[in-house]
Amino acid sequence: MAESLTGGMVTSSLVDVPGASAVLRGGIVAYATDLKSILLGVDPVLLAEGGPVDPDVARQMAAGVCAATGADVGLSTTGVAGPEAQDGKEPGLVYVAVATPRAVRVHEVHLTGGRGAVRAQAAREVLALAVETIG
Secondary structure, eight states, X not given: OEESTTTTHHHHHHHTSTTGGGTOOOOEEOOSHXXXXXXXXXXXXXXXXXXXXXXXHHHHHHHHHHHHXXXXXXXXXXXXXXXXXXXXXXXXXXXXXXXXXXXXXXXXXXXXXXXXXXXXXXHHHHHHHHHHHHO
């Protein structure tokens, strides 16, 4: 699990499930932009040109957490929780991604509410995409 705006919420929700240790390898909270490159292998040029809130960043984060942890499936969240815009991108714009050995799926979602609500919804969105992807 590679998390930015969710700050560990997704990993925590997975750990809440008894038996999670059988399937969860770990999580990386790469909140700072440079850590997305350093820890997850996101292209630094992509980050410099478009910022961290980008579908390709979400894609590379999901693939990068697989490489970093040895997991078969990687999830990622990146976006703007608010309350203010970031790099010209409005609060509530979120990208979630799921990487499998076959492909990486990315969804753009526009969430509403305050910072906490956006973060919680982003966590639910990536988990829903994971269930849809790996069934």
